[in-house]
Amino acid sequence: MTLVNGDVVHWHADAKGKGTATVEDKGAKSVFQTIESDEGFYVIPSDVEALVGRYLDRELFNVSSLVEQGYTDDAVNGIPVILQGKGAAAGTSRRGASKAPGLKVAKRLPSIASDVGTVERAGAVAFGDLLARAAARTKPGAPVQAVAGVDKIWLDQKVHVSLEDSVPQTGAPQAWEAGYDGTGTTIAVLDTGIDQGHPDFAGRIAASQNFTSETSVQDGHGHGTHVASTAAGSGAASQGLRKGVAPGAELVIGKVMDSKGSGSNSDIIAGMEWAAAQDGVDVINMSIGGTRSDGTDPMSQALNTLTSEHGVLFVVSAGNDGPGDSTLTYPATADAALTVGAVDKEGNLASFSSRGPRLGDQGIKPEITAPGVGIRAARARGTSMGLPVDDFYTSTSGTSMASPHVAGAVALLKQQHPGWGPATLKAALVNSAAPRDSVSVFAQGGGELDLARAIGTSVVSTPSTLSMGRLEFPHDGAEPVTKTLTYTNLGDQATTIDVHADLKDDKGTPAPAGMLTFAPTTATLAAGSSVEVAVTLNPSLGVNAQYSGSIMATDAADNLLAGTPIGFLKEPELYDLTIEGVQRNGIPAGDGSSVAVLDATNMSTFRRSSVPFVDGVATLRVPPGHYSVMSMIGTMEQGGGAYAYESQTMMGDPQVEITQDTHLVLDSREAVEITVDTPYSGATVVHHAIQYQRRSQKAGNLTQGWVGGDWPYYVSATDPVTMGVFNFGSKFELSASGAWMDLAYPEPGAIPADPSYVVSDQTTATVETSYYSDTPDQTYMRAAPGRLPWEGMAFGQFSNVDARTTRVEHYSANDTRFAQALVAKRPSGGLMWDRETGYKAGERLTQSWLGTPRTPNLDEGNEYTPASRPTTRLGNTLNVAIFEFGDSNSGDGVHYGSLGPFSSSDKAAFRLYQDGELYATGKRAFGTVPVDPRSRLRFELDVARDTDWWTTSTKTRTSWEFDSATTATAQPLPLLQVDYDVNVDLTNTAVHPKAGKGPFTIGLDVRHPAGAVASQIADVMAWVSYDDGQTWEQRPVKSVPGGTFQLTTDNRDGGGAVSLKVKATDADGNAVEQEVIRAYKLRP
The missing domain is CATH 2.60.40.2310 (Immunoglobulin-like)
Known part of the structure; x- marks a missing residue:
């Protein structure tokens, strides 16, 4: 993904969240701070660090969240943002944005004086330069001047539906008996749309509008239909049994989330503006949840403004992040929202229901609770959300289900009291609710909705809490x-x-x-x-x-x-913790320096991960207790410009007791340099990294690191901790003539007093690595970030390596695991990677990249890392994961490649046949598909790459046939694999026929995937083509010792390329047929 400042991050993670994040070098000597916690994995570039959290939304750099939201280069053309303007003057931010490079503005959100736009990938570097200049000239506490007229740039986040005999439980029947069913009122529902053909909504929808990229308001998810039914469904499909709280109310439907249950902030705010302006709307239900907030986020701001301007009450689900404190998500944190938690059928607070207090000001949220567990309501046709009851109804849980009960209650009160405004309606429900004595108001507000009491309300309070x-x-x-x-x-x-x-x-x-x-x-x-x-x-x-x-x-x-x-x-007893930072040149710490203070007992109670030094000092107020205080102090080049480092120093105390006002001095002049001694003269540092992990005694974990350039790193020794866990580690990429070193040094328990290391056979493995290329003058970008034992994600930087070269590479032999990646630099693309692996001291291995033929392969894992996406069958479901590209002659490594993020040069097509009939198709061979209990299956995968630097293996066509039946456990499918051993040089060209000694042979290793039931290979046949597959000539194949096969062919004079076709079967009838067009080149 391309970040808003132009840095490009490559992300590879398995299902457990472990993997690598690697940043491309954009030519500047930047430092990247990485923070890994339960909030995500953040990559914060040093050149814009001063703006993060102030002018730039921190979530713009939460790369794990960007991946989850689909904001990756293969899915979007840039990062969507909300530009919040200075004041309410319409167009203020738009005028400034129109002059900012790389920033494209799409629409206006007048409720928050903002514009919606995109930092386009093609212009992100220029936009990043603008931000970096603003960061360099901005003093601590001073206003930021970057994009004219813009106060803050927010990530246009995606939010989701709040998913996890209810109506009578609310007291609605008593209200109905009193004559109130919502007639004459209108409830707006902003959600995933509605099933317009459901009997419970016949003649009830007054207006609708679609704000998503889908074609209509029809609900393809099911959430919106369920919510609308709970609020105002007629119950027609159940003879009135399952009618909503306000069955007489009309509905206004705003589809703001798609069939996956997600929508962008900007689309939802646009929907809020539309719904609030509709004639007759009295209440707007939003069963929607974003991330945790203090109520200053854009959606909460919009809600407050629209409530004031239009006199409409927003009812919002609290979120499903309970049972912890302060787990509310926006827009439930908005002041004007009536925020709803969930209870079960006995009135007990649901464990999933988000609790307050609101972050920042101890605000009381939620204000009320309502039934939200096992709620039966309308089911949208063609959907399977929840536990379907029948064709018309389904059961599900969540604060999403609680919120529409309250929205319906608002409609009943509005019918009873047409003159009441949003504040009075809110107060009447909160003041009449039924609290549980054992539950805090920060979890339940006034208590459970009690409509029977609410319709008899005569006295209310303002505010309602x-x-x-x-x-x-x-x-x-x-x-x-x-x-x-x-x-x-x-x-x-x-x-x-x-x-x-x-x-x-x-x-x-x-x-x-x-x-x-x-x-x-x-x-x-x-x-x-x-x-x-x-x-x-x-x-x-x-x-x-x-x-x-x-x-x-x-x-x-x-x-x-x-x-x-x-x-x-x-507030409990608090003391001033004053931390003084000093650069190695004696100047007080400032730009490029920060300190993290974490509660060593329970990090969830206190965590400040990046507190800046202002004139050399950082001050925090903390309760008495034990804390981890760790800093990174940058010594800056005098006159070198912003973030021009001479060195960086990590120092602090991971366990310090605070019992009074405390002053700590962190003087980086007392630290010692981390050094690496190598057997190569003139070895230089290309990149290096330093990090620590702190896990508190009870709850909470933070890993914080810095990845930088070639300046020295210093550290100061620490004592072992007795509370929780502390780990330290450093990493180096070193270059020497004909050699490269990827080194990582984990130091569990403490920062050592002597951080000096040696590269030798006793500490590293040696890998002779070759880089093949079809074309001359090619440069690859390569990375091999080492993941230390305690890291979830390992972060690194790409470095250049010339193609058509061979070099010696050294890897640390310890508990570190390395995952390599290689991508073409000009033009960028063709990413290949391997599975995470470890090394043994003294090992001598070989490895090569992008040797041909390059054919599809399966994820089979290795001795260090199990396959993260194996191709298996479980029960009657196939889990298919076939990577489009794998290289040959890779030695001791197995490499994987998939379609590039820009598909103009890459194409693939997948077909699945069952008993000879076409059963399923896809653009890629990834996904799950149900199949019959027993059948003959055939996979067909066609792959093509058309780009100037990839002139061999330009097309492949592979088919696999096998019998398959129901399995009790996940079993690898018996997809026969063909591994090729072709004698080509680093240009992927075979030797000239006149230079060879005897016939030209190609090794064929036909094998079963790891873990699959294997039988003897029964037959192998092969063909060659000299006209790119127009005609084929069969060639002899013989078995050779070791269980492999050998194809004998001739390399004709005159250049060109040879295409290969192989067919193979085993004794069980499993078969593979594979064509490789232009498998290797011929020398003219």
């Missing part, structure tokens, strides 16, 4: 905090309220008397009148803890009129 925020330590002598709660009498009779609270800390201990007081405590409200009550919190009382509960307004008979959720955090 009251967060007293975060009270900073120390608390002795702290000023009281006062906020206002306004009660309004919505009834037609005067009423007297008594205000008091039920408040407890997070251990269930009641708050002390006087901690929370009210003025007045009693008030009489005339019909339609309001009273303001001052709620005062005394921070000096009570323990340091999180408090939650309810402020209750009761009448003279002690009947509850309104319950207002209240919560706050009385």
Whole structure:
């Protein structure tokens, strides 16, 4: 994928998330910081680092998330972004963006004064230069000036549906009996569309609009239909049994997510703007979840603005990331949203339901809960979401299912009280909800939806929840905090309220008397009148803890009129941790330096991974405890420009106890250089990397690293930790005449006092490696990032290697695993890679790349790494994964290649036949397909690559035939493989016929895939062609010792190329036929 600054990252990961991420060299000496945690794998280039998190959304550099969202070069022509403008002036950001290189603007989102655009791949380097110049001139704390009129550039993220006898549980039948079914109201549902032909929606859809790339609002996923049915389905297909909460309401449908259940932020915001502007819409349901947020994200901003402008209430699912605290996803974090958690049929909070408090301000979210477990509602035709009940209904779980119950409840209240606005509707539902005593308000808000009480509401509070925020330590002598709660009498009779609270800390201990007081405590409200009550919190009382509960307004008979959720955090004991950083030249640390502070006991409670030094100092407030404090201090060239490094130093203390204000000095002049002694004179550093891993004692893991150029790295020794895990590692790529070294040095437990290493037969393996090429003057980009034992993803940089050369390569022989990749540089393409492998000290191996013939191959793994995508059968399902390209004569390595990201030069077609009948087709031989319990199967795979630098093996056609039956476990399919051994030189050209001694022979190794049931090879036949497969001539094949075969042919004079065709069968009837057009060249 091409990042917004022009850096290109190649990503290879298995199902467990282990693999490599490698960045192409774009000519600048950049440093890349890598951060691997439960949030993803981030690659942050040093030249724009100062803008990340401030001006550039951090998620623009979360490469694992970019892959998951499909923002890769083979799928999109650039990274989609939202350009948030300065103020609300329409077109402000558009005018600036129109002048920015590489940035193309597509549409306007007026609700957040933003434009939607794309940083196009072709112009990303120029756009990156613009960002780098802005980063270089921006001082800490100063406004960023990059794209004129743009305050922030957000990734236009994709969000997803919130998936994980409900209507009566809400109290809806009592509302129906009172005459309220939603008639005269309109519910908008922004989701995956709707099944327009479902009986439960007949005559109910007032308007619809499609915002996705699909052709209509028809629901191809099933989520939107289920949600709409829960809110307002008529139940017609079930004789009224499964009708929604507001069966009399009309529906407005905005399809903002596709048949895969995902949609972009910009499409969803556009849908929000459209729905809010539709005549008569009273409530908008969004069973949608993005990532965790503090409520300042673009979608939450849009929701707040549209609520204010259009007077419509948005009801939003909380998300399904529970049971942890602060797991809410946007737009559930928006102030104006009515955020809904999920409960089961007994009213117990669902474990998956996301909890608060909201990040940043301790805001109370969700505000209400509703049924969300095992919800039966309408099923879209042709879909299988959930557990289908019958053709018309399905059952599923999630806060997505809880939210439409509340949206339907809003419609009933709106019918009852047409004049109520969004704040009053929200308050009436929250204040009348039924809380569980054992559950925090940060998990349930006011409690479970109770429509029977809501329709009788006469008194509401504004706001509907009251967060007293975060009270900073120390608390002795702290000023009281006062906020206002306004009660309004919505009834037609005067009423007297008594205000008091039920408040407890997070251990269930009641708050002390006087901690929370009210003025007045009693008030009489005339019909339609309001009273303001001052709620005062005394921070000096009570323990340091999180408090939650309810402020209750009761009448003279002690009947509850309104319950207002209240919560706050009385901050625990905190101290200043001041970290002073010093460069090796004695200058205070600044640009190019940062520090990470992590809680060594439980990282989920405190983690700051990249805190910058400002004038040499970084200060944080932390609770007492044990912390990991690790920094990378860059010593910068004076006058060398931004991020011009002389050296980098890693130092710190992975386990330091904080019991008071603490001042740490990290002086990089005290560190020692990491050195590598090699047997080659003049060996130079090409790239190197340094990293550490810190795992806390209870929960949380962070791996942080830096990959840079040829300057020195220094470290300072650390002591072993007693809490959690600490590991350190360094990596080097060294070049010498005729030799290359990929070295990695894991140091479990601590940074050593003597970080010096030696390249020898006792520490490395030696691999003689050849690089073949069809054309002269070719350069390859090669990478072999070593993955240390604790790494999930290994990060590295590509380096150039000349084609048609042979060199000695050394690899560290320890617990490190190397995964190599090779790609043509001019033109870029033709990526080949191998499976991760390890090496033994003293090993001497051979390896070659891009030798011909190049034919399809299977992932069979090796002794170090099992196959990540084997071609198998499990039960009656085939799992097919056939890579389009594999090279020959590769020695001790097995290489894989697939279609390039730009398919103009690469083409493939796959066909599956069952008992002679065409059964399935695909553009590639990847995927799963069900088959009959027993049948004769044939795979056909055609592959072609048409590009100037790839002039041999230009086309292949392979067919495999085999009998297959149901299996109890996953079994490799018996696809016969043909490995070729052709005597060609580094130009993929065979020796001249006059230079040969005797006939020209080609080795043929016909074998079964690893793990497959193997029988003896029964017959092998072969043909050659000198006219690119127009005519074929059969040639003799004989078996040779070792179980292989030998084809004898002649290499005709006069140049050109030889094409090969091979047919082979085994004793069980498994067969393969393979044609390779222009398999190798002939010397003129």
